[in-house]
Amino acid sequence: MTALPFSLLLPVYGGDRADHFAKAFRSSVQEQTRPPAQVVIVQDGPVDEALESAIRHAVAESAVPVEHLALPANVGLADALTQGLARCEHDIVARMDADDISLPARFERQLPLIEGGLDLVGTGMYEFLDDVGTIVGSRIPRTDPAEIVAYSRFHDPFSHPTVVYRRSAVRDAGGYQPLGLMEDYWLFARMIAAGAAVGNVAEPLVMYRVGEGAYARRGGIEQWRSERALQIAFRRIGFTTRAQFARNLLVRGVYRFVPERVRRVAYRRLIARPPR
Template sequence: MTSPRISVALSVYNNAAYLTAALDSILAQCFADFELVIVDDGSTDASPAIIDRYAARDPRIRVIRQANQGLITSLNHIIDVARGEYIARMDGDDIALPERFARQLAFLDAHSDHGVVGTQIRGITESGAPRPGHKVEYPTSSDAVAETLASRSPLCHPSVMMRREVLRSVGGYRAAYRHCEDYDLWLRLVDRTRMANLPDPLLLYRASATQVSNRHVLAQNFGASVARIARAERLAGRPDPTDDWDSLPPIEAMDSAFGRPGLSARIRADVTRGILFSPDALAGEGLSLIDAHLEDVRQQRVPPVPALWRTVARLVRHHRPVAGLRLAAALAAHAVRR
């Protein structure tokens, strides 16, 4: 049997409300030589029935069922069984525009030095309507992608298409980087291949209150900071200890984990910067982390993160007055100036 050019990697967990639209958009692609590998990651809603209905009518669909193990395990399973030269990511609540696969395939076929290509996105609401005020511009050239990577993710994960062998060469996704597995992957791939984004929006990206990016801001920023440090270790010719980790140890353990004093304070400052616009994170565990950062400042381990007093006002505006008062008290106690 001839292998398809593309393997579409779709992990599904309780996406029933949006899954039909996502599957329809994949099966309506202008470029049709693909397999759609779906991992049903222990869904408890109507997702399995929807998947079965589509698989029964389209032989390109391959279904893998497992108890809930999370996105990283699901994607690595798909990478292991994928038959396509390219792997296209997709989420069960997004919508791929009809020319997406054709455009990305043409780019990778024409640019043999590129291993990853993403696209611009358009935001949609839970109901599928255009998302007002949503504007994200991902860098297009490989140089701009590499430059952006130093501070944030330069690609929208569900929009990317990747060369299967390049992805396998770095071992796929790493278990320790739950909630920021894509950013860690880009930081490992950038030293092996070029990455770019197409200039046109080819994915409708659905925003919802249950998204990982909304629920796990603290963990994402923690993991992203560690991923940047891990890359610096690799570039310096030192071992990356996170290769064998199943999860990230607490921030205070990072100095000994990497054998480098001062990393824990740097990470706390990094995470503090990353959560300043997340009222939910600041009203929860984020305040304890900021307290620890302020103690680092008092001990002169790191300079204070700017704009912390403005964050007090932001918390009040977002109906978190108690959190705002707690942060103001901590800033006053540590004599942090406005």
């Protein structure tokens, strides 16, 4: 099997911290056993001097070519990623967030699945607190393609910061489209609906930072509005049945309004497993 080059797409914005970005970049480029051939950093609007300095340092010190696309104003994640994808030189693109950490074998484990014919591949994740040694949970995704497709009607089967995909498959599905806080799930659903071949690596290969307020952000009126818009969009394209639409609005909607302590327990039992 021929090893194909790939691009790394890494968005940053004013809310990101310089030290977190530096770790994310280093872990996804210098420390990978199979590094990307190109990095595209999309700066979504103005950032503080510390983060700007960290970006400049990453560009200057990287052995891998880095393109820094600085957008003059904040346009939101969907539009920023769309502009970043246009700068990627390779059809295979890996995603990374500016506050997470890739484990060294991440791309070595994911790329062979893409090269073998898949269009979208995610991985498991460890969840950690600000101290990287404090792992509080793990997300182990479904790996069987049929199970992934079935599960996608109720829950996002991929964790966005872990995915590697074919840019052509993203384009065929209509690309990133703004949809409240659900742009990633909306894209993956449309890719599945368009016939993309999907898979997951069960092994946690990304460390996902869980900070203060993580559970609060999963609830509230804005999350409910985004959830409702997503479910309406799913129904509009025929991704879900009427029964699935009603179930999702009820179950996922209630989740947005239960007390935070209840949401924390439900998330830990249904989504994230305790650390081993």
